[in-house]
Amino acid sequence: MLVRYQNGPDGKPVKKAIVYTEREHGIDPGAVDPDAVRIVDRLRRSGYSAYIVGGAVRDLVLGRTPKDYDIVTDAEPPRIKKLFYRSRIIGKRFRLVHVYVGEHIYEVSTFRSIANGTVGNTYGTIDEDARRRDFTMNALYFDPLERKLVDYVGGLKDMRARRIVPVIPLKTIFAEDPVRMIRAVKYAEATGFVIPLLTRLAIKRHAHLLAGASVSRLGEEAAKILYSGHARGIVGSLQRFGLLSAILPGVESALLSGPGPAASMRVALTALDGYVVETGDKTLGALLSFIVKDTVEAAQALPAEDAQAAYHNALDAAREFLAPLTMPRVEVESAVRAVFTAPEPKQKPKRPRRRRRRKAPSSSGEPSARGGADIPRDGE
Numbered sequence: 001m002l003v004r005y006q007n008g009p010d011g012k013p014v015k016k017a018i019v020y021t022e023r024e025h026g027i028d029p030g031a032v033d034p035d036a037v038r039i040v041d042r043l044r045r046s047g048y049s050a051y052i053v054g055g056a057v058r059d060l061v062l063g064r065t066p067k068d069y070d071i072v073t074d075a076e077p078p079r080i081k082k083l084f085y086r087s088r089i090i091g092k093r094f095r096l097v098h099v100y101v102g103e104h105i106y107e108v109s110t111f112r113s114i115a116n117g118t119v120g121n122t123y124g125t126i127d128e129d130a131r132r133r134d135f136t137m138n139a140l141y142f143d144p145l146e147r148k149l150v151d152y153v154g155g156l157k158d159m160r161a162r163r164i165v166p167v168i169p170l171k172t173i174f175a176e177d178p179v180r181m182i183r184a185v186k187y188a189e190a191t192g193f194v195i196p197l198l199t200r201l202a203i204k205r206h207a208h209l210l211a212g213a214s215v216s217r218l219g220e221e222a223a224k225i226l227y228s229g230h231a232r233g234i235v236g237s238l239q240r241f242g243l244l245s246a247i248l249p250g251v252e253s254a255l256l257s258g259p260g261p262a263a264s265m266r267v268a269l270t271a272l273d274g275y276v277v278e279t280g281d282k283t284l285g286a287l288l289s290f291i292v293k294d295t296v297e298a299a300q301a302l303p304a305e306d307a308q309a310a311y312h313n314a315l316d317a318a319r320e321f322l323a324p325l326t327m328p329r330v331e332v333e334s335a336v337r338a339v340f341t342a343p344e345p346k347q348k349p350k351r352p353r354r355r356r357r358r359k360a361p362s363s364s365g366e367p368s369a370r371g372g373a374d375i376p377r378d379g380e
Helices: 034-045 055-061 077-083 126-131 155-160 170-176 179-191 197-212 215-226 231-240 249-255 259-279 284-300 307-322 329-339
Strands: 002-007 013-020 050-053 070-073 087-090 096-101 104-110 140-143 148-151
Touching: 013 126, 034 050, 034 070, 034 077, 034 096, 034 104, 050 055, 055 140, 055 155, 077 087, 077 096, 077 104, 148 155, 170 179, 170 197, 179 197, 179 215, 179 231, 215 231, 215 284, 231 249, 231 259, 249 259, 249 284, 249 307, 259 284, 284 307, 284 329, 307 329
Parallel strands: 070 104
Antiparallel strands: 002 013, 013 148, 050 070, 050 140, 087 096, 096 104, 140 148
């Protein structure tokens, strides 16, 4: 184990980070995405520092295959973009770069400062960047070239103790960004780690703040929950912490609507998790279909003029179920179509057939218009 020092204000060296070697951190270098390694290598060869960070490092430490890779560097977005032909700068307040390799997107961001708090957007140093991350398990920096793990906040120790520890003080972490409460619950369910008592109390104390969070960010978190493979457990924990009504109020309403609807929703969430684990499908429409199924079936049974009207009833009901989240229209429609069954067309009542009345023979003795036997005339 190595120690990284930095000179303090008085010029004396101050311990900043622990650096773990390959033998100590246990990350399998063969499990690291080679394209992520190449991105780090190009940044290094161009004179910048660069590391893999966040959820990818957390998964690698746990022996899991990361779904996504985030990379941090001291290069600023315009410089990053110049180094990678297939890339683009995204974001207005928080600018970063998406680097495209085949069908995969790698997010490359610049170290952020804590000068303006943990939600500011000024560039800083790696140690500042570490101190503004949410939990210690997400503040580990992996150097895939030298195969070293840099830990500024005791994250590896916390992971080995199987606990989720905030980096930012409890009095500000959730007040500054209420969405972090959802993330804490999600990480606990996905890893089996424990949320310490004081952090649990802080979440319950700040739960009401989640109602004021950005709808778009809540939608992103909802999608992550659906494709996590742990949706049932996460939903249950969110409900216990008083967070579910802000992100998935329709699901909470079903869970509180009595034994029947509650059991049906739990079955739907279990089926959703099984589907994700089995297929790996992240298509939002397919995932939403599991949780809107009961709502769609109830709406399609309402009186409607025809199948199209019944479909629109179901679509409106699904949107209301998912509110206040504004999921992409095409995905909601896909979810409804996946579970919608058109009602049987109404049978039009048969109109009785009108019988034609026979005309009586004319008084002149002429045969009727419908014909018949000849009537002999006088004198014949």
